[in-house]
Amino acid sequence: MSLTQYYTASSLDGFIADPDNSLEWLLTRMSEDDGPLNYGAFIAATGAMAMGSTTYEWILDHEFADKDPVDWRWPYDIPCWVFTHRELPVIPDSGIVFASGDVGAVHRAMVEAAGDRNVWVVGGGDLAGQFADVGLLDELIVSIAPVTLGAGAPLLPRRLELKVEEVAQSIDFACVRYSVVR
Secondary structure (H helix, E strand, O other), X not given: OOOEEEEEEEEOOOEEEOOOXXXXXXXXXXXXXXXXXXXXXXXXXXXXXXXXXXXXXHHHHHHOOOOOHHHOOOOOOOOEEEEOOOXXXXXXXXXXXXXXXXXXHHHHHHHHHHOOOEEEEEEOHHHHHHHHXXXXXXXXXXXXXXXXXXXXXXXXXXXXXXXXXXXXXEOOEEEEEEEEOO
């Protein structure tokens, strides 16, 4: 049975991006490629993903900013649903589906597409919260960086009861896997 997981990094004070939606604070940190709760093992077990429009636009701005749109190549080889109420640039041959409204209806399609693999809610925190609100979020996997931002995009702007399942260190990060208490 697949899990729906929110896999992300956070500042110590609970922000996934600074007030300008920048991740510069994160990109200077070191982690072990094959360390605990690492991205490689996580993505290998992932069959579909959901992301919010801010995350999608960050990828557009940072991966494709200086490239002609015909040269854009989506960095993921799994189906992706981008939740937005706006029209956004389309990455050719990406297989991205733009969605809006109730996450529950889209979640069914994501689970079907994922097969026996997991569903990744990549960001942001409010989108993960929408999955949690309707009982569809199973786990949070958070790498906590040794920095405070003071403000920005919150990790998860909801009250949610969690159970610690795993704690580890990967160089600069405290890595924690939580299950959602239902």
